[in-house]
Amino acid sequence: LRDSLNLSYKTSDELNRIIDKSLPGRPAFKHRVIVTQGEASELYHRDVMECVRALWGDPEFTDDLILEPERQYADADQTVRMYHDMHTAKWWWKTQHTTNKRNATIVPIIISSDKTQLTTFRNKMAYPVKDVDLFW
Numbered sequence: 001l002r003d004s005l006n007l008s009y010k011t012s013d014e015l016n017r018i019i020d021k022s023l024p025g026r027p028a029f030k031h032r033v034i035v036t037q038g039e040a041s042e043l044y045h046r047d048v049m050e051c052v053r054a055l056w057g058d059p060e061f062t063d064d065l066i067l068e069p070e071r072q073y074a075d076a077d078q079t080v081r082m083y084h085d086m087h088t089a090k091w092w093w094k095t096q097h098t099t100n101k102r103n104a105t106i107v108p109i110i111i112s113s114d115k116t117q118l119t120t121f122r123n124k125m126a127y128p129v130k131d132v133d134l135f136w
Contacts, residue, residue, distance in 0.1 A: 027051055052107060067105050069093040 009015045020028050027050035032043045055061055066085075069092040074080040086092055086108055096106050115125050 026054055048109065048111070052109065056107070069096050069106075 009018055016029075020026070027046045029044050029046055032045070033040050034043050035041075056065065066087045069087050069089075071078075071093065072082045072084075072088050074082045081088075083089055092106055092108070096104075099106075117123075117125055
């Protein structure tokens with residue numbers, strides 16, 4: 001099949017290396033071993049801040065990024081506020097306007113993941129992102 005498709009790689013590892021080397025501005029995956037309760041697990045991840053810099057630094061995504069909060073209203077008199085996305089929320093507006101830096105913007109990061117398979121042999125699963133409560 002590989003020959004009939006004229007692919008330049010033989011394995012998924014080779015494909016991942018090609019992707020990591022060829023795509024500009026994309027942070028590379030990092031590998032760590034984490035030991036919990038005496039058991040080692042492998043973790044492949046990308047640095048969150050490197051990902052944010054790559055996303056915000058790529059002009060291709062300019063139209064998809066929200067740079068400032070908005071107040072949206074359901075009526076012409078602007079008495080009934082509409083809330084539907086993060087940038088329409090009160091917290092973003094308040095936080096944006098309390099920053100002392102000129103031309104600064106809030107970059108909210110939502111980290112989530114479904115339960116994922118940890119091993120292929122022992123059927124171990126976990127949520128790779130722990131719940132974190134933040135109080136402002």
